[in-house]
Amino acid sequence: MGKTIFEKIWDAHVVATEKGGIEVLYIDRHFIHEVTSPQAFSELEKRGLPLFRPEQTVATADHNVPTWNQHLPIPDPLSRKQVNTLEENCRKFGVTHYGLGHPHQGIVHVIGPELGITQPGMTIVCGDSHTSTHGAFGTVAFGIGTSQVAMVMASQCLLLNRPKKMRITVNGQTGPGVFPKDVILYIISKLGTGGGTGHFVEYAGDVFRNMSMEGRMTVCNMSIEMGARGGLIAPDQTTFDYIKGRKFAPSGEAFDQAVAYWKTLPSDEDAVFDTEYHFDAADIEPMITYGTNPGMGIKITGRIPQLDEVSSKENFRKSLEYMGLQPGMSLLGKKIDHVFIGSCTNSRIEDLRLVARIVKGRRKAANVQAMIVPGSRQVADQAREEGIDQVLREAGFQMREAGCSACLGMNEDKIPPGEYCVSTSNRNFEGRQGPGARTFLVSPLLAAVIALEGRIVDARTYAELADVL
């Protein structure tokens, strides 16, 4: 029987199999950030242990940083202490650190790929659930807790139960205005927030083959939102072209050798999955969430379900009450207060280019505060080079510096209680963007058009957007 890409990578990293089937998995790359690493470093210190493989560890500050005036000391003392602690720990333990002000600083899941650190066939972990992003390159990448961060620091290994294998195939052609974000929001709306639990997902079919690397990252990023351990897409020419020439990618002969190996990774024809789903691309339309988990999504032209159409009635009621919405209503025309374009889901140069194309020469609606936060310093620099930042500023967007920003309500960037935010991020949980904040998750296309209109609209109804759709 053939193997799936997941099995090929996993099997190549098993150091030992213990009683009861638990496996010792070797980790190629470990990304760390300021929020989930300090207690792990303390654990090493408490036990008098060195960091086993500092050269396979990369650190950056992203979750708890302000997104302006990054050249100044961080105003909040707790945030400043946490960011400084990361810097000190990295110095002490010999870890490369891309801190604030460094040209490689940015959201950990944006910088790994753009620096060429993320490569097919690797095992990658980080104390962050969106580590699944790196799966876009055909890696086994997943989020871990702080105790596990300490384990990887101490041994470059983890003790794990092998997840089950799921394949989600989407074939056919998506319609106008459908972006990778819509594809993954559609899938999550079908499977629910627990539908992937216990599984590692492979995305297969025309729709993912035809996506750019940025689009694939958006899809794999949100695998965790259906509970999956991770999600990946087999590497192909698109992947190789993206990696070639990047700072830490192999070059010359080593690159060719690497590509030859990467080409052996895709799942064998006769590989077997524990669970399979098939969707038709033609059924996918631009999506928006209405509730308080990413599975509560509808087509932009759709209606919020009626109470009798949902199974978890109490949760549904509680969600709609939090959101200030009614069962059965359409979201079209709903006035909104904020637009946030950023996060590890949608803050890459491709996203910024798309937004700039839409808002060029126009002005955001007066009732909207629009914020755009590049995923990394490199994205910000490129946006400046291409004149994108100028276009966005002229349209009334606040152009910020790199970080996780208003995705998670941790740093200074928060949405005020009760206000509505249309967001390109990944989670619409209660309070996710700040206590009482109400989040609608959408693609960067919808976010840009909604920023201009000040209310929820279907971008496909604008004739002047025909060439971007």
Place this chain on the structure above:
Amino acid sequence: MEKFTTLQSTAVPLLIENVDTDQIIPARFLKATSREGFGENLFCDWRYDSNGQARPDFVLNNPLYSGKILIAGRNFGSGSSREHAAWAIYDYGFRVVVSSFFADIFKGNALNTGLLPIEISESFLQQLLSAVHANPKTLFRVDLENQELAVPDRGLSETFEIHPYKKMCLLNGYDDIDYLISLKDRILAFEEQKPA
């Protein structure tokens, strides 16, 4: 990690499904660089209003309910990988979380924290909830060695699954770091033979 063998306690019922880790501990409380003190902000935005006043309708503020066991709706712990969620539950005083379905990362984090996640059938979960609602002083008994959760007064019990390795760790208070370090020679040999 503290050892866990058996526990007899009353329980706190949390009748909500899909409790995500942002509810368990909102991100704005993750700025600490140590593991202690997160219990104070456990379920903060459900427990307190925007003025910091306790919301009387939230179960942790209801004096009828207390104990070291939290019983929650299905898909508990979804979302962020923050282990701080498990730390907050533990720091508050819980030692066991019972649900009919746990998110993967949360379950692993709980086990690494010394907090026992017990996954039971949906029907047993409903029986437990009705028991605690009928009498908040109902005693629950957890026996890790025999992998059993019981309500002795009502003659109810169900066994639960736990990986034998994780069970051994909890029973003895071991964690994975010591074990992984003991494998150092094998890890070095693996690195030796692994293609670059």
